Amino acid sequence: MVKVLVDRFKCNLCKLCVDYCPAYVFYIVNNSIVAEEWKCVECYGCIALCQMNAISIIEH
Ligand code: SF4
Ligand code: SF4
Numbered sequence: 001m002v003k004v005l006v007d008r009f010k011c012n013l014c015k016l017c018v019d020y021c022p023a024y025v026f027y028i029v030n031n032s033i034v035a036e037e038w039k040c041v042e043c044y045g046c047i048a049l050c051q052m053n054a055i056s057i058i059e060h
Helices: 016-020 045-049
Strands: 002-006 026-029 032-035 055-059
Touching: 002 032, 016 026, 016 045, 045 055
Parallel strands: none
Antiparallel strands: 002 055, 026 032
């Protein structure tokens, strides 16, 4: 299991992660990104994709 964290102060709501994630982890709710982290398949693609470096994945 991992934690998928989105820094809402860095995120510019570009939606790239929403469109990209193969496991549909990301949603926009009330103008911020919500991560349903239990769905994450740990591909780490979103980390490279996010131009704002807003996404962190923490293994625990
Ligand atoms: S890719 Fe990054 S900046 Fe774009 S919506 Fe996702 S978290 Fe926000
Ligand atoms: S690591 Fe992959 S599966 Fe997990 S949130 Fe990022 S893009 Fe989605």
